[in-house]
Amino acid sequence: MSKRKNYLDSIYRNPLPINLTALNLKNLVFGFDIHQDQILIRYQDFIFKALDENSIKKLWFNGFFGKGQLSRSEPTFKERTKRRILPIKDFEKLSSEEITKLRREERKKFKQERLTLEKQEILLKSNKNFEELQKIEFLKHELNSKQKISNKKSLKELFDEQIIKNGKDFNINELRKEDLLLVKKDDEGNMDIENIEYLQLMPVEAFFLRFLNLYIDNIDDDYNDHEITMFPLRKLFYTCISIDHLQPDNRFIISYIVYHHYRSLGWCVKSGIKFSTDFILYKKGPPFQHARYAVTIVPNYENDDENMENPSATDKNNWIWFSSLNRVVSGVKKNLIFCYVDIPKLDIFMDKMREIDELDDYYDEGDKFKELFELYKIYEIGIKRWLPTKNRD
Amino acid sequence: MTNIQLKPLTKQVKTNLEYYNLWSDLKVYNFDNDSIQLLNGKPLEKLQPSESISNDKTRSEQEQQGNDREWIFPIGMDEKLTMSQTDFVFDCIRLVENERPKRIIAGMVNNDGTIVYYFIHDGIVRPRKS
């Protein structure tokens, strides 16, 4: 196990896409290494995307930013599809999606075998054929022990079995028409797959990277092959707010504040939509361990009337929703955290926004946005169900 | 069918279905002056049948009757969805298939690119027994 851990630690060394170089060890002065090739992010169709392989690698391997749009998390579309469609069958670096698929099929096979045995058992019971029943019992026992973890087949075995099952011949005419569109030839004339996958970033991630000045260049929508223009922070901000109104409880702003809070504490923050929460927190990142915490954001207005009437707060005022959320989160063995965000008054907020809008184009907007975010306060509560009968020990 | 301009959400869901979930033969339909766009396609493996409580057929009969194709309704996670909108989608499909579908699939698109798919059955159905 530790071999794998060391391997993971070595490839995922940096929590952020920054290279620190020690300039002066005595006084502990560090400097940023300016990357030779910048990370490029494009805003297109209302999505923040990284399209070129270099940017994708930098973003994923230094903090797990973004998500492969055609994968579960790490972008693995090209390799998986190559293995699926083309007659290339190498076992190395099997993706997590493929591993899951292999295990699922193994389990499905096991369930089918068990079902046939059970059906036979029922038939024999009704016929009172005791001799045959004993044989079935034995077979069932054998089947169950095969499924035990210590006896399970290795992934390589399963992989090889599947190749044999699918047949070695490759017939380009048997591909779906959707897959046919992808097949192409690479520079050396070998068969290859068009990589149509990009890395998608959440607006909070894109803003985080730009806010920290991590040398990200955002390419404008009217992208010209030879021009790379910087997205000014203000423009990025307004883009992220998008359809919602500019007001203190804007969903993007509150979401960003919570994201920034946890990221700056070292957590890897990902979307919690699968568990109906806002975010989930990984200690190191998805390849290491499952996320321990699920975070739900609850806006807290200064004026208590708003807490009682505004739908973004009242949605979360109700015990039925609370009970349901807690149940889902504990069902996946995570801990629920309620992150309350204190929302500043409208006039204070608008004053700060005006200051930001009035800035000169060349002024560092980062400081002003920092002041804006400092108007908000966070406090967290961890929730765990307590059962008086069970939790006494 | 002439080339319909795909809305960004529809495009995302279509790509996800074709290249991640391996669906085939996806078609786009426009309704209500192009304000609603729906997808219709064939899953990789036929999805489990739904059992309406008002249906007297036995389970195996329903299984045989189940459709090969499914309707997908793309929607963004930050959008609002009311009962009447959902009802309307079922009625829109009736314009194409001459009767309301037994179920549609809501493809909910999150801002990180994850798409979660949930069945919305018309009426009350029985839970699966597996």
Add this chain to the structure above:
Amino acid sequence: MEEEKVAITVIGDRALIFSLDDVKRLRDLKVTGVLSGTLPIATQQNIFLGLPLQLMSEEVVYLVLNRYGYLVPSKFFYNNLLSSSTDGDLEKFLELKNEIFQSQTKQKELDNLVKQKNLVNNNNNNGNGNSHLVLHKGSNNESTFFYEIDNQSLKSYPSYKSFQKYYDKSDIQLKLLNEFFMKNGGDLLMANCNMFSYLLSKNYYIAPGLKFGGNFIAYPGDPLNYHSHLIVNVIQDFYTDDIGLNRIVNGGRLATSVKKIWTIGGNKNGNKSYKDLRFPPNNETLHQQQQQDLVCFSIEWSGFG
């Protein structure tokens, strides 16, 4: 039909049934309620509770409007009723009270005699002549084993059921029902009640749904025989209320993991106000009277993605 009506007592904000016969009758009507009786020194948290049976607000409304039950007025209302009665009425009350009192004491005497007789018989059968039991001749020429202490409770008010015909009238019941609505969510409760009676008409048994994150859970038969099938959520406004996509993910995930279906329902025709409630005429069910156009959707995870 009158005698079979179930008496529903509302104490504070809880609607309770105290009679075991009523509990049985309710179960036949597919209304299960929740047993809530426990002893302070032996508290329990699960199914081993006893009377009284607590009803959901929706169950109360359903029973009253379909004439299966009636609301017993609170002491406050009862006093008002008394004070607003005429002298003639008051006399009738007292007469009735005395009648009932007399019949109850007579019954008690009879029971005592039977008890006494049985005890004497048992003693003789023991064949032991050393009986330490002495028969006292109490007052009123009654034989008792005990020194009789005046039982105060016999002199208090007779059971509320004996006054049923005085407050089991449409206008009084509607007034009580209105009061009940006001304390239990007003018009918000109406939508729930519509969903409740719709599900009952589809032969579901219904129980509270807090544990599963819904308004109700619905069983396809008696809860003692079946697992629940549905987690039901009521949508108040068909046209403007957001179902909540996050809620759909949550509900769908929860329901799939416990092998149930997450259901939502709303009334296409809008819900009437509770103030406009009337008893349906005898040949119509409440459901028909409300002319509901309830639309339901069932949600579960698709199994892929």
